[in-house]
Amino acid sequence: MLDDDPFAPAPKKALSLEAQLETASIGELELRIEKLKQEIAACEQAIKAKRAQREAADSVFGGRPS
Secondary structure (H helix, E strand, C coil), X not given: CCCCCCCCCCCCCCCCHHHHHHHCCHHHHHHHHHHHHHHHHHXXXXXXXXXXXXXXXXXXXXXXCC
């Protein structure tokens, strides 16, 4: 038995980033930038926390060998 629906729409192909940027409005691009800035800030916070954890572990167990 086949599960394929012959009447189902064909799956949409993902647009390249260039195509997405080309078709986006100024407002959509500004929103995208804000979301990316938030992601960058979250990544920077995660790096800061991980460095603090590493420094704490190094102070207890000694530094990592070079």
